[in-house]
Amino acid sequence: MLMKESVTEIISRSVKKSFPDEASMPPVFLERPKNRSHGDYATNIAMTLASKLKKNPREIAAKIVDNIDDSVGIIDHCEIAGPGFINIILTQDFLRNILLRIHEEVEMFGSGNIGCGESVNIEFVSANPTGPLHVGHGRGAAVGDALARIMSKAGYDVTREYYWNDAGNQIRNLGVSINYRIRELKEPAFSKSIPFPENGYQGDYVKEDIAEVLAAGASTVIPINLGKICSLPPEEISDSSALTAETSGSAGAKIMEGKILQALENFGGITFDVQQSEKELHEQRDVERTIDYFSDKGFIYEKDGAKWFRSTDFGDDKDRVVKKKDGSLTYLAADIAYHKKKLDKGYDRIIDIWGADHHGYIPRVRGAIEAMGFNPTKFNVLLVQMVTLLRGGKPVTMSKRSGEFVTLQDVIDEVGSDAARFFFLMRRYDSQLEFDLDLAKKTTADNPVFYVQYMHARICSILRKAEEEGLPLPSFKEVKLNLLSERDELNLIKFLASFPEIVEGSAMAMEPHRITFFLQDLAIEFHSYYNKTRIITDDVELSKARLYLIASIKTVVKNALTLIGINAPERM
């Protein structure tokens, strides 16, 4: 049980005991006061009861405090402050015993069950397989992966999913781009007479990662007809309706999918439980069936030769086409089928992580979800804001059209996976992020990721040193924890004790950045403590107690870093 829960329960019991005649009482909420002199926890319950009971909040508070029955010895004492806050001060013994729990639970410390096994599907990245991942995708990946880890830790049953948009026009556009590059490889003069396809993908990867591979016959996943591509009349190379375009596009997409998954693997080992292909939804007629299902329910009508989803019935500002005049299905149609498939699997909650530029798309998908009878509040879209890379204090210019952009892999190669992950999680996901590449590489305290990892390495170093001096990490029985009586030491213990609550709050609010902030705050506290306090002293008992403390810190730091997919180095 969380420390906070135990305290909440004690206060709740006292509230009931103080006012037994009241049928219903508002729940007790505890907060951590910003000001440390206001205790370890504070509650405003007396103030919220004041209007209901028509009494002075301070009187109510006094009564509640009087009726507190704390047999376990968690609460040292309470103070009534200001307009009627109850400030709660915990006993030092109770706090110190948290260290025992950390040493017992090790990597499990921080786990909780606020999720109650609720099944959650988190879909993230889902970048189109028409090009490499760029920095924006990297942020989505960092957020999604961390959220999945955090929610798992908090007791949710998490499924991680990637949706491949491997069908439609963009794949054919990729196909004509590939065909053009293949032709160019085979006939060096080709590009002089025929211009590059208008909607084509200009990036070098089309040439280097796809066309060269296919031209060499190296990919066998989807066979392409090289002879046909090379014998096409030159003006038809840009014809995206040609079968060769689709085949080459699919072959190229397969190659890109591999590259994307590899980049994610390199990014702190991001993997997925489920990968859903859009093409497959079409091939298995899931999309057609979903439209039929919507038709049966009366959500579809025909106008101007197209089929429309009546999304305005569900809060959208206009109805949306699902089947075009030419008989082809829209992207939305497939996406509805895709979400139906997820819902049919029975998830309690669906979380989609999208780039913020897709926000206009939410009402129609939410509408479709509501139309399927799913509670729309269980469908969450996290919109991840854009990233600006800075080098030398100046934004790095990127243009998707010309194919000049910095890929996620480039950033990983330059600053490392750990720093990239940390930087992507240094802000709330919904605020724009400035990513300073120079800062991310620095090995000084200015660089937050370094500063945090250094805390871990430093602790490891001290523990090694202690061991060399014949002071191995003591067991709980050999430690006199009451020697940890410095203010800094108790503060550090409080930090560690709050970790499970941080995880819980982070999971419930779906805000991974809270873990990053927690780590930075803890690092400040630790480095400061280290600087004014010697861990290894002539006093063996005191040294043992302090070693026990810093070993606890090490465990919590490692657990927190793991939640955001970052290594906890023993040496740097």
Add this chain to the structure above:
RNA sequence: GCGCCCUUAGCUCAGUUGGAUAGAGCGACUGACUACGAAUCAGUAGGCCGGGAGUUCGAAUCUCUCAGGGCGCACCA
């Protein structure tokens, strides 16, 4: 034109259900190495929480309005 998000210290940002004197980091300035990692630490300065109105015991937080910035408004994906 309509819709969504944003505006907090010089810069980049936190601020959990509305709570007490609004917090960090960076940058700036002043200090600390016979040391378990100075790859660090201690201290100082810096604010009308974009403006205005409302809701209430109480607002950075909720509502309205105005200004400034970003992003969307396809039978594209």
